[in-house]
Amino acid sequence: xxxxxxxxxTFDATPGAAASVRPDPNAPVYASEDALVASLSNSECVFxxxxxxxxxxxxxxxxxxxxxCREFRTLDxxxxxxxxxxxxxxxxxxxxxxxxxxxxxxxxxxSDTRFSERLVTDTAAAxxxxxxxxxxxxxxxxxxxxxxxxxxxxxxxxxxxRHYVVxxxxxxxxxxxRHRDLLREFARTTGCKVTYVGPAERQRLVERxxxxxxxxxxxxxxxxxxxxxxxxxxxxxxxxxxxxLSAGGRxxxxxxxxxxxxxxxxxxRNGLDLSPTQLPFARFYRNMEEALAxxxxxxxxxxxxxxxxxxxxIGELVRRPEFGLNRESLRGLNLARLAHxxxxxxxxxxxQGTYGSARSESAAWIYHLxxxxxxxxxxxxxxxxxxxxxxxxxxxxxxxxxxxxSWFTPFAFDNSELLPCTNAVGRGEDALFSAATHFCHPEAxxxxxxxxxxxxxxxxxxxxxxxxxxxxxxxxxFATDFIQRQFGSFVASDPGQRLGLLAEIFxxxxxxxxxxxxxxxxxxxxxxxxxxxxxxxQQFEAAxxxxxxxxxxxxxxxxxxxxxxxxxxxPRLGDWNDDYDSSxxxxxxxxxxxxxxxxxxxxxxxxxxxxxxxxxxxxGV
Numbered sequence: 216x217x218x219x220x221x222x223x224x225t226f227d228a229t230p231g232a233a234a235s236v237r238p239d240p241n242a243p244v245y246a247s248e249d250a251l252v253a254s255l256s257n258s259e260c261v262f263x264x265x266x267x268x269x270x271x272x273x274x275x276x277x278x279x280x281x282x283x284c285r286e287f288r289t290l291d292x293x294x295x296x297x298x299x300x301x302x303x304x305x306x307x308x309x310x311x312x313x314x315x316x317x318x319x320x321x322x323x324x325x326s327d328t329r330f331s332e333r334l335v336t337d338t339a340a341a342x343x344x345x346x347x348x349x350x351x352x353x354x355x356x357x358x359x360x361x362x363x364x365x366x367x368x369x370x371x372x373x374x375x376x377r378h379y380v381v382x383x384x385x386x387x388x389x390x391x392x393r394h395r396d397l398l399r400e401f402a403r404t405t406g407c408k409v410t411y412v413g414p415a416e417r418q419r420l421v422e423r424x425x426x427x428x429x430x431x432x433x434x435x436x437x438x439x440x441x442x443x444x445x446x447x448x449x450x451x452x453x454x455x456x457x458x459x460l461s462a463g464g465r466x467x468x469x470x471x472x473x474x475x476x477x478x479x480x481x482x483x484r485n486g487l488d489l490s491p492t493q494l495p496f497a498r499f500y501r502n503m504e505e506a507l508a509x510x511x512x513x514x515x516x517x518x519x520x521x522x523x524x525x526x527x528x529i530g531e532l533v534r535r536p537e538f539g540l541n542r543e544s545l546r547g548l549n550l551a552r553l554a555h556x557x558x559x560x561x562x563x564x565x566x567q568g569t570y571g572s573a574r575s576e577s578a579a580w581i582y583h584l585x586x587x588x589x590x591x592x593x594x595x596x597x598x599x600x601x602x603x604x605x606x607x608x609x610x611x612x613x614x615x616x617x618x619x620x621s622w623f624t625p626f627a628f629d630n631s632e633l634l635p636c637t638n639a640v641g642r643g644e645d646a647l648f649s650a651a652t653h654f655c656h657p658e659a660x661x662x663x664x665x666x667x668x669x670x671x672x673x674x675x676x677x678x679x680x681x682x683x684x685x686x687x688x689x690x691x692x693f694a695t696d697f698i699q700r701q702f703g704s705f706v707a708s709d710p711g712q713r714l715g716l717l718a719e720i721f722x723x724x725x726x727x728x729x730x731x732x733x734x735x736x737x738x739x740x741x742x743x744x745x746x747x748x749x750x751x752x753q754q755f756e757a758a759x760x761x762x763x764x765x766x767x768x769x770x771x772x773x774x775x776x777x778x779x780x781x782x783x784x785x786p787r788l789g790d791w792n793d794d795y796d797s798s799x800x801x802x803x804x805x806x807x808x809x810x811x812x813x814x815x816x817x818x819x820x821x822x823x824x825x826x827x828x829x830x831x832x833x834x835g836v
Contacts, residue, residue, distance in 0.1 A: 243326045244287040244542050245319065249551035252278065262323070266554065271321065280314055284324060287545040290315055325550060327542045334540075335530035336558045342526045343631035346461035347378040347410070347833060348518070351453040352471040354385040355673050356393040363401045365475040365669070370405040373516050380460065380833065382453035383413040386441070416836050417456065423835070424459075428824050434817035437810060438639050447790055451637045451644035458634055460833045462825035465525055467518060467627045474669035477517040478510040478570055480609055483665035485537045486544055488614040489553060494585045496568075498609045499592055499602040506571050506607040507669060517666075518627075521565045524662060526629035529560040529617075532662070538615050555619060555660065563634075563652060563659035564625040568611015568667035574623050576642060578605040578678040579686070579747075582754055582769055593762045603768070604678050611667045620699070621649040621661035626668070632656070633710040635717075636818045638811060641790050643691030650698040651815075654717055655710035657702070683771055685779035686747040689789040690807050693739060697724070711819035718815035725808035732801040736786035744776040751776075 253261045260278055262271045283300060284293045294311045298304045304311060318324040348366075352359050359381070366379070381398050385391050391413050402409040412420075421439055425432045436442070438455045450470075457468055480498070500506040513520065524532060532538045568574075581592055581603065593599045602608070624645040628634065635655050637648035649661060688696070701720060707713050724735065755761075755769050785797045788804075795803065825832045 238289050238292055238546075240543070242289040242291070243328065244289055244546055245284065245293065245315075245324045245326050246287040246330075246545075246548070246550035247281040247284040247318070248323050248325060249554060264323070265551075266557070271323065277314060277318070280311070281318065281323065284315070284318075285549045285551065287327060287542075287548050287550070327540070327545050330545065330550075330553075331533060331540050334533055334556060334558055334560070336528060339528060339531050340526070340561075342465065342522070343629060344464045345377070345522060346464035346466045346630075346830075347380045348467050348469065349453075349457040349460070350379065350381045350469045350471060351450060351457075352381050352383045352385065352394055353450070353453075354387050354390040355471050356390055356397065358671070358673055359394055359471040360397055361671070362469060362471055362474050363397055367401060367405050369475050369517070370407060375516065375518065376407055377518065378408045378410070378833075380410040380412060380457075382456050383411065384441070384449060384453050385413070410833060410836055412456065412460075412836050420456075420459075420836060424821060424824065428817075428820050431817040431821060434814050435821070438636055438814055438818075438821075442640075445640060447640040448642050449640050451639040451641070451648075454644060454648065455636045455639060458628075458630060458636060459821060459825040460836070461628070461630045462822050462832065463631060463829055465522065465627065465629050465631065467521065468624065470624065470670075472572075472670060472672050473569075474671065475517060477513045477520065477567065477666045477668055479513055479666050480510040480611070480613070483510075483613050485539070486614050487533065487538050487540055488612065488616040489540075489544060489548060489556070493612070493616060495580050495583055495588070496609075496611055496613050497581065497584060497588050497592075499594075499598070500607040500609075501598075501601075503571060503607050503671065506609065507671075509570050509609050510667070513666060517668075520664065520666065521567075521627035524562050524664075525565050525627035526631065527562050528558070529556055529562075529660075530558060532562065555657075556617070557658075559658045561629075561659050562617075562662045563629050563656055564621055564649065564661040565627040566621050566623055566625045566661060566663045568609065568663075568665075569670035570609045570667045571607070571670040572672040572676075573605035573608060573610055573678070574670060575605070576676075576678065577681045578603055579682050579772065581605065581682075582751060582765075582772065586758075589758060589761060589765070593765050596762070596764055599762070599764055603682065604676070606675055609667060612663050612665050614665055616663045617660045618663070619653045619660055619702070620646065620695075621663070622646050625649070625661060633714070633819060633822050635710075635714050636814055638691050638694070638814075641689055641691045643689050643695065646695045647691040647698075650695040651714070651717065654698050654701060655713045683768070683775060685776045686743050687740070687779075687787070687789045688743055690791075693736075693788055694721075694807075694811060696739070696743075697721075711823075714815050714819060718812040721808040721812040721815070725805045725812065729798060729801045732804050733786060733797045736788070736800055736804060740786050741780055744780045747776050748773050748780070 248264045248266065250265055251263045255261060255272065258274055259272060260275060262273050262278060279301060280297055283297050290312065293315060294308055297311050298308060315324060350362065381394060383391060383394050385394065395411055398409050398411050417439060421435050425435055439452055441449060457466060500509060533540050584592060592602050633655065635648065635651040637644045698717065705713060705716055707716065751769055751773050755766065785795055786800050787795050791800065791803055
C-alpha cells in the first residue's frame with residue numbers, strides 16, 4: 216500500500232512494556248492486505264483491498280499499523296515493530312495488540328493458514344491429453360543418438376509407450392538421413408510410435424496451413440521455416456512447430472543435447488519457494504563424469520513427475536506434501552508480492568535444472584550465488600578458473616519454485632488454451648515465450664521442480680569472454696523486458712485478444728521516429744548495465760570473505776559495464792552487427808518489432824486451426 220499522507224497515531228490504553236521479540240517458530244504468521252488508499256478527511260481514509268475490491272473505512276492511525284505489517288511475521292513481531300517505529304507507542308503493547316486483533320477479524324491482516332485456504336478450490340480441472348514428446352534436433356546426430364538411447368532405457372524400465380516426435384531443423388543432408396535412421400531404430404527397439412518432421416515435412420505443413428488460414432503466408436514462413444541469409448540460432452522454429460502440433464493438449468520438449476535420467480540433488484528438499492529474489496543454486500565438479508553422476512537418480516517416471524502438475528491449479532499443488540506451503544516458506548514475504556497466487560492460479564509450464572553443461576551462454580550468474588555456492592565455485596584458484604566456464608555443474612533450484620517468468624526452456628507445457636508463439640530466431644526465445652505466455656495468461660505460472668536433466672553439449676564452450684563483457688541483451692531479451700513492463704496494464708481475459716494487444720504495443724514502438732527508437736534503446740541498455748553494476752556491487756560488499764580472484768573478476772565486470780554506460784557508442788543489441796550505427800540500430804529495432812507483431816497477429820488463427828484438427832495435425836505430417 217502506498218500513499219503520501221502524514222500519519223497520526225494515538226491510543227487510549229493502559230501502558231505496557233515493549234520488548235524485543237524472538238519469533239516463535241510454531242506461532243502463526245500474518246501479513247496485511249495490499250490496497251488502494253483514498254483520503255476522506257484529516258483523520259479517515261478508505262482502504263480498498265486490491266484482491267477483492269472491498270472497501271473499509273479506517274483512521275490513518277490504523278492505516279499506519281497495517282503499513283508496518285506488510286511481511287508475514289508473528290503478531291509479537293508486528294507489535295514490536297510498531298512500537299519501535301511509531302513514536303509514543305513504546306509502552307502501549309496491549310493496545311497495539313488489540314488493534315491488530317481487530318484487523319485479523321476484519322480479514323485485513325491475513326494469517327498463513329488463511330492465505331493457504333484461499334488457494335484451495337473444491338473442483339479440479341481434468342488434465343488435457345498428452346499429444347507427444349517432442350525433440351528439437353539440428354545437425355547433431357551424436358547428441359540425438361545419446362538422447363534416444365537414454366529414452367530407450369526409460370521405455371524399457373517404465374513401458375510407457377509414449378509418442379515421440381523429432382523436429383529436425385538440420386541443414387545438412389547427412390544429418391537428416393542419420394536422424395531418420397536413429398528414429399527408426401528407436402521405434403524398432405522400443406515399439407513406441409514415432410514421427411519424423413524434417414525440412415520436407417515442415418514445408419508441406421506450412422503449405423497446408425497457408426491454404427486453410429488465409430493471409431498468414433508471410434508469418435507462417437517466418438515462424439516455421441529457415442530464412443535465406445539468416446545466421447542466428449533458429450531453435451524457435453521447432454518450438455513454434457511443437458505448439459501447433461500439440462494445440463489443445465499437453466506436450467513435453469527435449470533438446471537433442473539433453474539426456475535422461477532425471478536426478479535430484481542431495482541438497483534438494485520438499486516445499487514451495489515463493490521468494491521473488493531466490494539466488495541461483497549451483498554446484499561444480501571436476502569433470503563431466505562427476506557432474507553426470509551427481510545427485511540421486513529418480514526412480515519414478517520422469518514424465519509423470521512433470522505431467523502430474525502441468526495444468527494443475529495452485530490449490531491442487533499445495534495439497535501435496537512435496538509442494539505444501541508452510542509458515543517458514545512464507546515468513547518475511549510481502550503479501551503484495553504474492554498477489555499472483557489465488558484460487559484461479561494454475562501451473563501452465565514446468566521446468567527443471569540441468570546437470571552436466573550449463574544452460575546459459577554467459578556465466579555472469581555465478582557471481583550471484585549464495586555463500587555455499589560461492590565457496591564451491593572458489594574452492595581453489597584452479598577450480599575457480601575451471602568453474603567460471605560452467606562446463607561441469609549442477610544448475611537449478613533446491614526447492615520447487617513458482618514464478619511468472621521461466622528464463623529457461625520449460626519441459627512440460629499445458630497447451631490446452633492458446634499459448635503464444637516465440638521468435639523463430641535468436642537466443643533467449645525461451646524467456647520471450649514465457650513473458651508472452653504470462654501476458655496472455657496472467658493467472659498462470661511456471662513451476663520449476665528441484666530435479667535436473669542431463670545436458671552435454673557437443674563441444675566445450677568458453678563462457679568467460681562473454682561473461683566479462685558489458686551486459687548486452689539480445690533482441691529476445693529486449694522484447695522479454697519490454698513485455699514485462701506491460702504486465703498488469705490490461706484486463707482482457709481472452710488470450711488471443713491479449714496477444715493482439717501485444718502485437719499493437721510492439722507496433723507502437725516500431726512506429727516511433729528514428730530518434731525516439733534510438734533513445735529507447737540507449738535508455739534500455741543504460742538501465743540493464745546500471746542494474747548489473749548495482750547487483751554486483753551488492754554481492755561484492757556482502758561477500759567480504761570471497762577470494763581475491765573472485766573479487767578481481769567482479770570488479771572487472773563492474774568496470775566493463777561502467778565504461779559501456781558512459782560510452783557514446785551506438786545502442787546495439789547482442790544480435791546485431793558490430794558496425795551498426797545509431798540509425799541502423801533504430802532501423803533494426805523497427806524490423807524486429809514489426810516481424811514479432813505480424814507473428815503475434817497471425818498466431819491465434821493458426822493455433823485455432825491446429826486445435827480444430829486435433830490429433831489430425833500430427834497424424835497428417
